[in-house]
């Protein structure tokens with residue numbers, strides 16, 4: 001895909017907005033999401049698992065908006081295992097003390113409003129495997145960045161990879177070949193996807209793994 005000066009200008013706006021949003025995505029990974037979604041939007045809609053506060057939705061959603069497509073963004077908004085009280089990635093600003101639970105949904109909605117993406121990003125508040133069971137729309141890009149326990153990543157792969165259309169993209173976040181760098185569940189599922197022979201492996205960006213469906 002040819003990168004035009006207009007695309008670069010639009011992308012720098014996205015980068016500045018993303019800086020203001022809580023999340024775990026590096027700017028170069030966000031840029032790659034934006035570029036892959038810009039490419040994928042020619043084929044159909046995109047979907048992500050793991051909305052959190054909307055950082056990845058900003059990049060993917062902006063590409064969808066510019067191409068008159070939509071991004072479905074799934075999250076139960078109760079936080080992953082590692083984001084619960086007492087765990088490594090717990091953030092008290094995301095804690096709803098009245099109900100004693102994480103609630104990222106208001107933060108996600110605020111991000112969509114500030115970035116003017118309410119007409120292009122469709123929030124789905126549910127467990128990803130529940131949605132996958134009755135999903136029927138072919139997808140041009142699926143980004144898996146939900147729970148990082150093996151059972152959860154495997155469930156996301158089993159539920160969603162089959163909806164990626166030929167030529168479409170399957171992306172995973174937190175791919176670490178070295179256990180010292182991070183948890184191994186996404187990496188194991190990513191390796192199994194490659195071993196299935198159904199995807200071309202494209203170059204990674206940071207910890208973002210990118211596969212293209214054959």
Ligand SMILES: C[S@@+](CC[C@H](N)C(=O)[O-])C[C@H]1O[C@@H](n2cnc3c(N)ncnc32)[C@H](O)[C@@H]1O
Pocket residue numbers: 022023024025049050051052053054055056057074075076077078079080104126127128129145146147148152
């Ligand atoms: C690592 S965060 C996502 C980060 C986000 N993509 C970003 O760019 O900032 C993981 C999110 O997945 C959600 N999650 C975990 N397991 C889930 C599941 N089974 N179904 C839906 N959402 C889930 C959590 O609530 C959490 O908000």
